[in-house]
Amino acid sequence: MHLDPFELHRPSSVEETVSLAGRLAPAFDYIAGGTDLLPNYKMRLNVRPNLIALEDVSELRGISLDRVGAMVRLGELETDPAFGSAYRGVVEAAAEVATPLVRASGTVGGNLLVETRCFFFNQSFPWRKSLGFCLKADGDKCHVVPQKEKCYATFSGDLAPTLAVLDAEVEVAGPDGRRRVPVASLYDASGDGIQRHHLRPSELIVAVHFPPEARTLRGSYRKLRIRPSFDFPELGVAVAARQSADGGVERLALSVGGLETYPRRFDDLTRRLVGERPTIAKVRELADAVRQLVRPVHNTALAPDYRRKMAGVYVRRSVAEILGVAEETR
Amino acid sequence: MGEGMGESTPVRLRVNGVTTALVCPPERILLDLLREDLNLTGTKRGCDLGTCGCCTVWVDGKPVLSCLTLARLVSGRDITTIEGVTPASGLSDLQRAFVDHGATQCGFCTPGFVMTATALLRDHPHPTKPEIERAIAGNLCRCTGYIKIVEAVAATAEGRP
Ligand SMILES: Cc1cc2nc3c(=O)[nH]c(=O)nc-3n(C[C@H](O)[C@H](O)[C@H](O)COP(=O)(O)OP(=O)(O)OC[C@H]3O[C@@H](n4cnc5c(N)ncnc54)[C@H](O)[C@@H]3O)c2cc1C
Ligand code: SF4
Ligand code: FES
Numbered sequence: 118m119h120l121d122p123f124e125l126h127r128p129s130s131v132e133e134t135v136s137l138a139g140r141l142a143p144a145f146d147y148i149a150g151g152t153d154l155l156p157n158y159k160m161r162l163n164v165r166p167n168l169i170a171l172e173d174v175s176e177l178r179g180i181s182l183d184r185v186g187a188m189v190r191l192g193e194l195e196t197d198p199a200f201g202s203a204y205r206g207v208v209e210a211a212a213e214v215a216t217p218l219v220r221a222s223g224t225v226g227g228n229l230l231v232e233t234r235c236f237f238f239n240q241s242f243p244w245r246k247s248l249g250f251c252l253k254a255d256g257d258k259c260h261v262v263p264q265k266e267k268c269y270a271t272f273s274g275d276l277a278p279t280l281a282v283l284d285a286e287v288e289v290a291g292p293d294g295r296r297r298v299p300v301a302s303l304y305d306a307s308g309d310g311i312q313r314h315h316l317r318p319s320e321l322i323v324a325v326h327f328p329p330e331a332r333t334l335r336g337s338y339r340k341l342r343i344r345p346s347f348d349f350p351e352l353g354v355a356v357a358a359r360q361s362a363d364g365g366v367e368r369l370a371l372s373v374g375g376l377e378t379y380p381r382r383f384d385d386l387t388r389r390l391v392g393e394r395p396t397i398a399k400v401r402e403l404a405d406a407v408r409q410l411v412r413p414v415h416n417t418a419l420a421p422d423y424r425r426k427m428a429g430v431y432v433r434r435s436v437a438e439i440l441g442v443a444e445e446t447r
Numbered sequence: 448m449g450e451g452m453g454e455s456t457p458v459r460l461r462v463n464g465v466t467t468a469l470v471c472p473p474e475r476i477l478l479d480l481l482r483e484d485l486n487l488t489g490t491k492r493g494c495d496l497g498t499c500g501c502c503t504v505w506v507d508g509k510p511v512l513s514c515l516t517l518a519r520l521v522s523g524r525d526i527t528t529i530e531g532v533t534p535a536s537g538l539s540d541l542q543r544a545f546v547d548h549g550a551t552q553c554g555f556c557t558p559g560f561v562m563t564a565t566a567l568l569r570d571h572p573h574p575t576k577p578e579i580e581r582a583i584a585g586n587l588c589r590c591t592g593y594i595k596i597v598e599a600v601a602a603t604a605e606g607r608p
């Protein structure tokens with residue numbers, strides 16, 4: 118498949134990148150590893166006339182326990198021993214993205230902003246044309262929830278939930294300077310599958326920063342998908358916790374991706390366990406509440422009822438495991 | 448900096464040790480350039496979307512998907528294709544093992560597997576079976592069922608035919 122022509126820009130500093138972006142916005146896309154963008158361009162999904170390549174911007178590199186550059190490849194992250202022992206959940210998620218070949222190119226920044234997915238969107242141009250285009254690309258109606266004027270495409274990045282539970286922040290640069298945004302508030306229910314994050318069109322993710330507290334937490338990631346390689350998440354459950362010496366919960370956070378248009382935290386529910394000695398009954402209560410709140414729609418391979426039910430199962434298993442609560446066996 | 452739309456200034460690409468100056472528009476994909484401009488048709492186009500591994504080549508020795516790589520972004524890097532890992536005459540030990548173990552049937556996926564597995568054996572000469580399985584998890588084969596492929600890689604690592 119040949120791509121439609123575009124202009125390719127190769128800045129070498131963050132400042133040069135964002136001033137170029139400021140001039141071109143919104144008629145451009147950043148390209149990092151290209152593993153999400155190029156398949157979409159091949160299917161002529163929202164193609165733009167300019168690409169700004171981040172390949173030569175050296176400030177976007179580097180892994181430490183405080184900071185991971187946006188251009189760090191997922192393959193580098195998953196094999197960094199120090200990072201892996203500090204942030205188990207993040208590395209579990211990175212190692213389950215796609216395949217080793219995709220992770221050799223795919224980056225952390227690209228994963229945070231991976232395009233939302235839908236069975237009616239991730240299709241070739243002739244396929245979409247024959248059915249009639251949809252809101253997210255070239256059309257004016259939604260095939261999944263036709264009665265609504267919004268897009269329900271699913272948030273399908275694996276890293277974001279694991280970073281959100283650690284209270285990690287992204288460092289963002291724009292033509293007007295730099296700012297920090299918590300990963301957990303990069304996306305929320307006010308957006309949809311089209312307005313999928315709160316960055317401005319010219320803004321660039323420079324790095325992910327970890328607060329010192331993140332290193333005191335234990336984290337994990339559980340991913341539901343059909344094949345254990347290749348497939349995007351049909352559900353992704355990230356948890357992070359810390360307990361006192363006597364087992365009391367000092368901190369607990371939960372973020373669920375792969376189900377709705379954004380990775381969702383459940384702070385109101387997890388707060389109820391803080392200060393408590395965890396029991397399987399309390400963990401079940403939390404898992405049941407999550408299952409009742411989430412609203413997947415029918416736009417991925419697995420049925421929404423099943424994904425919803427599995428959200429309850431995975432939350433129960435992950436929280437019980439991280440808090441060391443034995444599950445009853447029958 | 449900016450490179451003009453569809454502009455055709457030649458770029459220098461180093462493929463299998465040979466540097467060539469080529470006309471290469473910004474939207475040219477590495478896979479298309481290898482197959483259509485350089486006639487290196489050993490690298491296969493399967494899905495063209497990152498979902499099969501048939502198009503695997505090395506960039507600076509690391510296996511990547513050429514169907515998801517803009518050719519201009521790898522100018523100045525070392526590109527190696529299946530033609531570059533095949534000896535001038537005969538086959539490499541790994542290629543021989545693929546034949547002997549029945550790890551190639553229709554053969555369409557084989558160049559991709561050979562690129563991935565050759566890099567694995569170079570970096571980890573004695574992989575375990577699970578390590579082999581993990582390394583080839585991005586290469587699809589619709590014929591063999593993978594068992595013979597894993598056996599061929601393991602046999603090469605153990606130095607037995
Ligand atoms: C077969 C296959 C399977 C996949 N499976 C998964 C999966 O299981 N889980 C998953 O999470 N992903 C999956 N992906 C998607 C993708 O490979 C990963 O999400 C990857 O991490 C994206 O990174 P990239 O650098 O390639 O992004 P790109 O394709 O370069 O960019 C993706 C988006 O992010 C923007 N962007 C990139 N970097 C920045 C930055 N620094 N600042 C601002 N914007 C930026 C781009 O403009 C673009 O909109 C899969 C892809 C393929 C082809
Ligand atoms: S949810 Fe609706 S609008 Fe969004 S991509 Fe799918 S069909 Fe299109
Ligand atoms: S052709 Fe590149 S992964 Fe299938």
Ligand code: FES
Pocket residue numbers: 550551552553554555556557587588589590591
């Ligand atoms: S031998 Fe036919 S696809 Fe692998």
